[in-house]
Amino acid sequence: xxxxxxxxxxxxxxxxxxxKMRGRMGRLFAIVVxxxxxxxxxxxxxxxxxxxxxxxxxxxxISTHGHAIDDQLSDTMVEAGLSFLAAQILLGLFVWKxxxxxxxxxxxxxxxxxxIMVIAALVLVGTEILALGVLGQKAWANVYFKPAAxxxxxxxxQAGQFAFYFRYPGADGKFGTPHPDKIDEGNSNFFxxxxxxxxxxxxDIVTGELAIPVDREVHLMMHSKDVGHSFYVRELRIxxxxxxxxxxxxxxxxxxxxxxxxxxxQLCGLGHxxxxxxxxxxxxxxxxxxxxxxxxxx
Amino acid sequence: MSETSVSxxxxxxxxTSFIRKHVFSLDHKVIGKxxxxxxxxxxxxxxxxxxxxxxxxxWPNVPIPGLSLLxxxxxxxxxxxxxxxxxxxxxxxxxxxxxxxxxxxxAAFGNYFLPIQIGAEDMxxxxxxxxxxxxxxxxxxxxxxxxxxxxxxxxSGWTAYATLSAVGSDSGPGEGLGQxxxxxxxxxxxxxxxxxxxxxxxxxxxxxxxxxxxxxxPICTWAWFITSCIALLAFAVLMPACLxxxxxxxxxxxxxxxxxxxxxxHLQPHSGGSPLLWQHLFWFFGHPEVYIAILPAxxxxxxxxxxxxxxxxxxxxxxxxxxxxxxxxxxxxxxxHMFVSGMNPFSSLVFSFPTLMITIPATIMTLIWLGSIxxxxxxxxxxxxxxxxxxxxxxxxxxxxxxLAQPSIDIYLHATYFVVGHFHMVMGVAAIFGVFAGTYFWFxxxxxxxxxxxxxxxxxxxxxIGTYCIFMPFHYLGLAGNVxxxxxxxxxxxxxxIPVHRFITFAALFTGAAQLIFLYNLIxxxxxxxxxxxxxxxxxxxxxxxxxxxxxxNFGGKHPVVYHDPYQYGVKSSTGDYLMQDSPEEAGA
Numbered sequence: 001x002x003x004x005x006x007x008x009x010x011x012x013x014x015x016x017x018x019x020k021m022r023g024r025m026g027r028l029f030a031i032v033v034x035x036x037x038x039x040x041x042x043x044x045x046x047x048x049x050x051x052x053x054x055x056x057x058x059x060x061x062i063s064t065h066g067h068a069i070d071d072q073l074s075d076t077m078v079e080a081g082l083s084f085l086a087a088q089i090l091l092g093l094f095v096w097k098x099x100x101x102x103x104x105x106x107x108x109x110x111x112x113x114x115x116i117m118v119i120a121a122l123v124l125v126g127t128e129i130l131a132l133g134v135l136g137q138k139a140w141a142n143v144y145f146k147p148a149a150x151x152x153x154x155x156x157x158q159a160g161q162f163a164f165y166f167r168y169p170g171a172d173g174k175f176g177t178p179h180p181d182k183i184d185e186g187n188s189n190f191f192x193x194x195x196x197x198x199x200x201x202x203x204d205i206v207t208g209e210l211a212i213p214v215d216r217e218v219h220l221m222m223h224s225k226d227v228g229h230s231f232y233v234r235e236l237r238i239x240x241x242x243x244x245x246x247x248x249x250x251x252x253x254x255x256x257x258x259x260x261x262x263x264x265x266q267l268c269g270l271g272h273x274x275x276x277x278x279x280x281x282x283x284x285x286x287x288x289x290x291x292x293x294x295x296x297x298x
Numbered sequence: 299m300s301e302t303s304v305s306x307x308x309x310x311x312x313x314t315s316f317i318r319k320h321v322f323s324l325d326h327k328v329i330g331k332x333x334x335x336x337x338x339x340x341x342x343x344x345x346x347x348x349x350x351x352x353x354x355x356x357w358p359n360v361p362i363p364g365l366s367l368l369x370x371x372x373x374x375x376x377x378x379x380x381x382x383x384x385x386x387x388x389x390x391x392x393x394x395x396x397x398x399x400x401x402x403x404x405a406a407f408g409n410y411f412l413p414i415q416i417g418a419e420d421m422x423x424x425x426x427x428x429x430x431x432x433x434x435x436x437x438x439x440x441x442x443x444x445x446x447x448x449x450x451x452x453x454s455g456w457t458a459y460a461t462l463s464a465v466g467s468d469s470g471p472g473e474g475l476g477q478x479x480x481x482x483x484x485x486x487x488x489x490x491x492x493x494x495x496x497x498x499x500x501x502x503x504x505x506x507x508x509x510x511x512x513x514x515x516p517i518c519t520w521a522w523f524i525t526s527c528i529a530l531l532a533f534a535v536l537m538p539a540c541l542x543x544x545x546x547x548x549x550x551x552x553x554x555x556x557x558x559x560x561x562x563x564h565l566q567p568h569s570g571g572s573p574l575l576w577q578h579l580f581w582f583f584g585h586p587e588v589y590i591a592i593l594p595a596x597x598x599x600x601x602x603x604x605x606x607x608x609x610x611x612x613x614x615x616x617x618x619x620x621x622x623x624x625x626x627x628x629x630x631x632x633x634x635h636m637f638v639s640g641m642n643p644f645s646s647l648v649f650s651f652p653t654l655m656i657t658i659p660a661t662i663m664t665l666i667w668l669g670s671i672x673x674x675x676x677x678x679x680x681x682x683x684x685x686x687x688x689x690x691x692x693x694x695x696x697x698x699x700x701x702l703a704q705p706s707i708d709i710y711l712h713a714t715y716f717v718v719g720h721f722h723m724v725m726g727v728a729a730i731f732g733v734f735a736g737t738y739f740w741f742x743x744x745x746x747x748x749x750x751x752x753x754x755x756x757x758x759x760x761x762x763i764g765t766y767c768i769f770m771p772f773h774y775l776g777l778a779g780n781v782x783x784x785x786x787x788x789x790x791x792x793x794x795x796i797p798v799h800r801f802i803t804f805a806a807l808f809t810g811a812a813q814l815i816f817l818y819n820l821i822x823x824x825x826x827x828x829x830x831x832x833x834x835x836x837x838x839x840x841x842x843x844x845x846x847x848x849x850x851x852n853f854g855g856k857h858p859v860v861y862h863d864p865y866q867y868g869v870k871s872s873t874g875d876y877l878m879q880d881s882p883e884e885a886g887a
Contacts, residue, residue: 025678025755032759033690036766040694043774049798056774058710059791069706076707080697087693090668095686098607098676103875107609107868108673114613117665125661129654132704137647139706144643161469161561180558181565192560226561227462227469228573230638230713234779234791239709243640244461244573245556261789265713265781267455269462269470270381273784 026099030092037088044081059235062256062281066237068139075135079128143238148219148251155218157210158191159242160225162271164262165190168205170295176201183225190225205294211280213287214257221249230266233279241266254281312850322432324424325850329431330410331744333401336431336438340397341730343442345810347390352803354378356796358786371471372450381471383785384453388472389444391456392480395587396487397438399725402733403594404529405434405494408522410744412498414841415519417507417858417880419851422500426493433490441483444476452477455783457584460554460576461561464546465568468561481543488537491529498526507840509860513615514879516839516864517604520618521597524625528586528593531629536583539576546571577639581632588725589628592692593621595732596663599685602739603667605837606682607674608875610865612666620659627656637705638712646705653703660696664689680754681835684735687762688728694766695724698773713783716776719769727765734761734816741820742834746847747827753819757812764809771798838866838876 043049047057061070110116156167156175169175177200182192193201212218222231224242231250232239235258240250264275282290313319323329353362361376372382413421421427444451453472454463458480467474502523506515515523542553550567554576557569600617604610611617633641633649667689676682698720701707711717734757741749780787780795787796833842840858841848858880866877870886877885 022676022678025683026676028759029678029683029686032763036690036763036770040766040770043771044777049771049774052797054794054798056778058777058779069710072704072706073701073710076701076704080700084693084697087664087668088690091671091686091689091693094668094671095676098671098674099678101673101675103608103675105675107675110612110669110672114611114616114666114669117612117669118616118662121658121661121665125657128700129651129657132700133651133654136650136704136706140643140647140704140709143706143709144646180560183560183563185563226559227465228459232713232779232781234710237710239638239712241639244559245571246574246640248640261791263781263789267384267453267459267462267783270379270384270453270785272384273380273786274788276789 023100026096029099030096033088033092033095037085037092041081041085044077060256061237062235062254062258062260063237064253064255065139065142068142069237072132072136072139076132079132143250143252148249149217152217152219152251153212154221155210155212156191156221156223157231158223158225159229159231159264159268159275160190161227161269162264162275163208164210164229164231164264164275164277166207166210166277167191168207168291168294170203170205170298172200172203174200176204178223180225203295203298205291205298207294209278209280210262211282211287211290212254213284214254214281216284217251217253219249219251221247223247227268228266229264229268229275232263232265233260235260236279239265254279257281257283322428324420324428326409326413326421326424326427327744327848327852329427330406330408332431333406333409333434336435337398337402337406337733340393340401340438344390344393344398345813347386347393349807349810350378351383351386351390352799352806354383354785355787356800356803368445369450371448378785380785381453382450384455384783385451385472385476387783388453388455388458388480389441389451392441392484394726395456395591396484397434397441399591399729400491400529400587401434403598403729403736404522404525404590405430405491407518407598407733407736407740408498408525408594409494411740411841412519412522413501413505414844414848414852415516415839416502416505416510417840417853417860418501418505419853421497422504423497426497430490430494430497433486433493437483437487437490440479440486444472444479444483447475447479449474449476452480457580458543458576459580460543460546460571460573461556461559464543464554464571464573464576465559465561465566466547468564468566478544478547481540481547485537485540485544488533488540491533492537495526495529495533498522499530502526507857507860514860514863516597517600517611517614517617518594518597521593521600521621524621525590525593528625528628529590532583532586532590535579539579539583542579543576574636574639574641577636578632581635582629584635585632586625586628588721589624591725591729592732593625595688595729596621596692598732598736598739599688600667601839602681602685602735603670604865604867605739605835606677606679606685607670607867608677609670609674609868610863611670614863614865617663617666620663623659624656627652627659631656634703634705634708637708643705650703650705654700657696657700657703660692664693664696679738679835680749680751680758681735681738683755683758683762684731684738687758688731688735690762691723691728691731691765694770695720695722695728699724710779711776713781714776715772715780715782718782719772719776722769722772723765727769734758737820739835740841741823742827742830743841743846743848745824745827746830746845747823747825748830748834749823749827750819753815757815757819760812760815761809764805764812767805768802768809771802774798833878836874836876838862838878839864840879843878843880 179192229242260279262277365373545551552568552571555568555571559566630652830846
């Protein structure tokens with residue numbers, strides 16, 4: 001039995017404060033923490049939910065800017081993952097060791113004391129911050145600091161409870177002016193256009209899917225009709241909120257033909273979970289044909 | 299401000315009537331317990347709400363028995379509607395953040411132990427203290443009332459983003475009276491928190507007993523003090539923000555609503571406001587709020603770890619400077635919640651930098667905790683296990699913050715379950731572990747009874763493993779792009795992930811059930827627990843110099859004199875390997 005411990009700590013229902021039970025509890029903690037840490041890392045490394053075929057890997061990137069984000073994500077994963085594993089395993093190890101020490105043993109101080117901890121944190125985390133901060137700035141700048149090319153394809157999107165609509169300027173290359181008071185969903189006038197008085201709006205093409213040509217930059221101008229929404233396409237590595245009263249835009253180039261889901265990620269009301277549209281990336285020829293067909297339907 | 303001024307205020311006499319003793323008490327100890335009880339009720343409701351949500355997510359069409367009694371329109375036949383899911387989500391977040399994570403580690407334990415740990419008879423303003431609790435109680439009742447209004451509780455989440463929250467019932471069910479009650483409840487809550495924070499600050503600065511210099515205050519006292527400084531500034535911004543939201547809703551103003559909005563086919567009669575203004579005001583409060591929840595837990599955990607390790611931390615001062623640094627930086631980072639909100643993209647980089655900087659004090663603290671365990675003589679109890687569990691959770695929740703602090707990565711991970719996993723671990727579970735540790739540690743002092751430590755340890759193992767099973771998979775789902783705040787997963791890329799959600803639901807039900815062990819232990823020990831000695835853990839701070847539970851006036855009308863730094867462990871003295879703060883004895887080497 002270990003030395004000086006007050007009777008209360010020795011109460012029959014509390015035997016772990018000293019002796020063998022204490023060591024056993026320390027070992028158990030070490031094992032549990034280590035197992036949790038290692039098990040947590042498995043799906044990150046294999047990208048799968050343990051032995052099932054459920055994949056957690058981000059989908060293949062189809063944008064020109066996305067690889068920088070992906071690189072940033074995997075660099076951070078390596079650094080954060082190693083810090084996570086190291087901290088958890090050290091915690092387990094130190095608890096194991098210190099729970100085994102007798103109360104007659106002298107306290108040992110970690111070599112270097114607090115000073116070494118502060119220096120280690122400053123050096124390790126400081127470098128990490130500088131490295132990731134500088135790299136991350138580049139990945140962010142790729143998306144937000146470069147303006148859209150002047151010849152980018154101009155498309156407007158309007159989000160409303162609970163659908164996205166898209167508008168192309170038509171043959172004249174000009175968008176008609178939207179009038180909120182003329183919005184009439186019953187008559188499919190989602191943008192509030194006034195073709196009777198506004199010539200530019202007459203050839204505007206309004207659709208529920210976002211069709212774009214592959215390998216051409218798209219400049220998407222975003223407007224919300226009612227509350228906050230968000231435009232999220234995982235494959236494009238694009239997420240941007242719609243803010244009522246604020247006209248925002250994003251620009252991107254899709255590099256792979258295919259159909260992808262656009263979902264809303266800003267809580268917008270009861271139909272939020274079901275607010276979606278499709279991004280249809282087409283070859284230039286298919287896109288031209290699609291445009292022609294839509295123009296004839298308007 | 300005098301370093302040694304004692305009891306500069308008029309103190310109240312011992313209460314005689316039941317109401318004065320147990321209901322409208324001026325005694326900080328009773329008020330602390332009242333806060334704890336309120337948090338316990340709130341956490342129980344919040345947990346049940348999370349169960350209901352988790353069940354609905356994976357078995358959307360299975361009726362939940364009794365749910366239709368709570369709301370006929372929200373859950374016809376026991377099957378939740380999408381809007382009712384959002385109502386529960388809103389109420390879960392609001393209850394947990396305000397009434398649990400703010401109340402339990404800060405208001406409850408702080409009220410009970412801050413005055414005692416500095417050698418004071420009570421708080422500086424006992425009447426304000428009583429008011430803070432009862433105003434908080436009113437806020438709680440107003441919030442709960444939202445369950446019973448015809449339209450149901452609000453659906454805009456605990457963040458209540460405008461314009462969804464600002465335009466009234468046009469934007470959806472629950473956005474009528476329910477949302478107004480929500481805003482009113484938080485407004486009232488802010489008043490209570492401001493009174494509480496002022497009281498904590500005045501008490502710490504003015505009522506320290508002879509010899510209790512600032513550097514001799516225990517780490518948890520420091521944590522409560524720094525937290526009250528943060529709370530004073532944070533709630534002072536949220537309070538007017540809520541007032542503006544209420545005015546937009548009931549008085550026709552347009553602080554958060556721009557012109558030209560068409561909602562439910564109605565052109566809204568507003569113009570000139572900005573939804574981003576709400577986000578800025580909300581997060582200016584919202585980010586410091588994270589530290590209002592976690593700093594007291596850091597303090598409590600440090601206090602308990604030191605006691606269990608039988609040694610002081612590698613550095614007392616560095617830990618306190620780190621907490622101050624975190625508190626200071628917490629005001630410069632709110633924009634990291636808004637990277638994709640449409641604010642100037644340059645600001646995102648500006649907000650990203652201090653966010654990453656917070657990692658430095660957080661890492662220093664973690665390394666000091668770890669390094670202090672090395673070579674110590676760790677005693678393992680339910681309290682110390684939860685304190686160690688806190689360290690593990692803090693690390694797990696902390697490293698995921700490193701992803702979200704970078705705007706480029708946030709483009710992909712924003713509004714996914716990765717974020718949900720991150721904040722539940724670092725703010726929710728870690729802070730709750732601090733509360734559990736504090737409960738097992740201080741229960742003997744608060745009630746005069748020991749808790750059953752074996753049950754406590756069982757509670758720890760189940761909760762520790764259970765919470766990892768719930769919140770770790772959230773991160774994986776987030777990496778797959780699983781969007782949060784969806785009441786059902788209907789998108790092609792979300793459907794294959796549902797089995798993982800099912801696993802999480804099982805883990806949540808299991809972990810929640812494990813909390814019944816805690817509840818049982820709490821009630822059973824309160825009435826049947828072995829009598830607690832004055833200092834069962836051989837602790838050094840002032841709360842352990844008095845009988846358990848402490849007498850009405852704490853120190854029996856005397857003013858204790860403090861001779862030592864708070865953590866004289868691993869020394870040679872007549873009591874053993876420690877020296878109480880009020881012991882005039884000199885420690886041997």
